[in-house]
Amino acid sequence: MRTERITFSNAQGQRLAARLELPEGGPPLAYALFAHCFTCSKELTAAVQITRTLGSRRIAVLRFDFTGLGESEGEFAATTFSSEVSDLVAAARFLEREYQPPRLLIGHSLGGMAVLAAAAEIPSTQAIVTIAAPARPGQLRGLLGEDATRIEQKGEASVNIGGRAFIIRKSLLDDLEAQHPLEALRRLRVALLVMHSPRDRVVAIDNATAIYQAAFHPKSFISLDPADHLLSDGRDSRYAGEMIAAWAGRYLAPPESPVPSPHPPEAMDGRLTARTGTEGFRTDLSVSGFSLVADEPVEEGGGNQGPSPYDYLLAALGACTGMTLQMYARRKGWPLEEAVVRLSQEKIHAEDCRDCDEKDRRIDRFERELELRGQLDETQRQRLLEIAGHCPVHRTLTGEVQIVTTLRPDSPS
Template sequence: MRTQRISFVNRQGERLAARLELPEDERPLAYAIFAHCFTCTKDLTAVVQISRALSSRRIAVLRFDFSGLGESEGEFSATTFSSEVTDVLAAARYLEESYQAPQLLIGHSLGGAAVLAAAAEIPSVRGVVSIAAPFRPAHLRGLLGASAARIEKEGEATVEIAGRSFTIRKELLEDLEAQQPEVTLQRLNAALLVLHSPKDEIVPISNAAEIYRAAQHPKSFVSLDPADHLMSEHRDSRYAGELIAAWAGRYLSQSEPELLTAEPAPRLDNRVTAHTFAGAFRTEIFANGYPLVADEPLSYGGGNEGPSPYEYLLAALGACTGMTVQMYAKRKGWPLEEAVVRLSHRKVHADDCRDCPEPGAKIDLIERELELIGELDEDQRQRLVEIAEHCPVHRTITGEVRVTTRLKEETGASGGEGAQEK
């Protein structure tokens, strides 16, 4: 995926900082907006993980900091629930003017309540996702504890939230109380996906049940057990991202005929790309528009979340072998129904290797078993085995291969608007 630094202006004239997560070739099928939780930022681990999971499925995601938070301008103490809703609307307007109107809104915690409230004001929206969201925005008052009474009495107060100090004014509490979630959900003219964990100790899962009951169909609910409220475990946020992408595919316009027949836009980059992040071997691969995942087994320190690099090598050889023999059989008019290729890889001692740099060295041995299903005679079968030896990938890995490596030049180092991050 590619990450672009962008910014846009909200209704108050404040510049809000954002990141746009794009598929590697920058040809998304649809655009989404992600609204983070109260006092969080666009860079919360769960927000980043979910956004990148969606971008790997060709859904671009705009994640931004609400006014007064993260890198955005504005004074947090002036924030109200309604101002967060207007920030979502500003993000939607920016996408519509600069890229494409958003079809999907995603919100976490209070951000979930905000996107539910904003959805009716964005005609292009076809799907809304609430993650660990409160049914009533006023639920936040209860989380403030004794500070809520002090805010009402004194007009404002400084409270500690997750180890940070925030000034909250009475206007926020009054605005939260004024919200009518039943009316908001009845106005929702889009499909709804409710995600919530029964282990959530900040916003109990009963809130998800109320959201689901109040909304009209089409609606879906999926449990995020065993995730916590912030989905601090990477596997939980990645799971949520994959769920959202799979669910959204049914409602987004990416399957409409006019998109399928449209003239393809020139690609920025059609190479295979692999992104390996710090802390693990899990690697996200983007190949010709298709997302893949590679990893190592648990015994090698990996998470076992995908095939290993060597298994992908065997997969490439197996696929090429099957395609090659099928192509040859079709050209000859032979009744080959199926070609099944089974492969394994191991290191073996190379006693007879004249080019080995030292005695006792090992070489790579790939063993390939070819099963040919169909009414073929013995001569045809033997000929197809010979053809298998000449598949392009076979010739590549057994021929002379040179791999050159260069360091990509840094671009956008100043971090200005439009700069790219990897």
């Protein structure tokens, strides 16, 4: 999977910043648009995790900052709900012009209400997903509490949302009141997936009930319990992404037949599959449902399209080390906030290694540096240093290893 930084213009000519998540090793199954929550950005944990999960499942996703937010141009105070819908339509037209028309629309919180409204102006839409979306336009007014009264009286007011100050104008509240999302939903004839957590304290789950009841079939509901409104736990947002990908596959496949896996038998037997073609050394990897790519640097005859095999070896050791340290620290109740592992590898002559028995060969030497962040005392830090040597990949690399290679018979012609 790769991420591209792009920009496109909205109806007012302002540049909106976006990221496009694209699968590696082949064309996407479909293109999708993701609309983030009110005053959020494309870099919100949920937005990043969901779109990257979908990218790994061969659904390309464009996520962008609405006008005046994140890296996009414009003044947020001058925006309305209708301008957000307009931004979504502009994003869809950009995809249609530069890539393919979006067939899947995904909206989080107020972004969910926005994709319901925008779908009528995006004719390529075949499926819609709402995540923790409000069904009633007045939901935002209720969440603003006393700030809403100040906005009504003065025409605008500075409101603290998530620790940041935003100028919100009465025009936004008036525009929201004029919306009828459930009526718009009843006019749509596309597949709908409603996702909501019963523990959502920002937008109550009865909003999901109203959206679901207003929609025509095909429609589905998935509970996101125990997630919060923002899906701030990465496990919740990745789960949402996995469920969206599984559900959307039914509606995004070509009508003639389901999209076949390029190598179904190997993808189903639990093994890692590596495929290297005739040009260069680019190798497409498939493991546990994830698509990866490996390559060699240009100076080694490759195209530098992905990490090298040794890079993946270091990645395995680094990931395993970090996971092992966190598992141990959590079991002990130690305040290890983050474990950072930095690795390098080189081949050295055996005579440079005092622990080596054979002196006429070269061996692999790994340098591993640990950065342990958190309020740990020196005894805890030293113990974690010892634990690093007990991670399973470390033990595999330093233990007895057997690699048995067999030749698969030619397939009958």
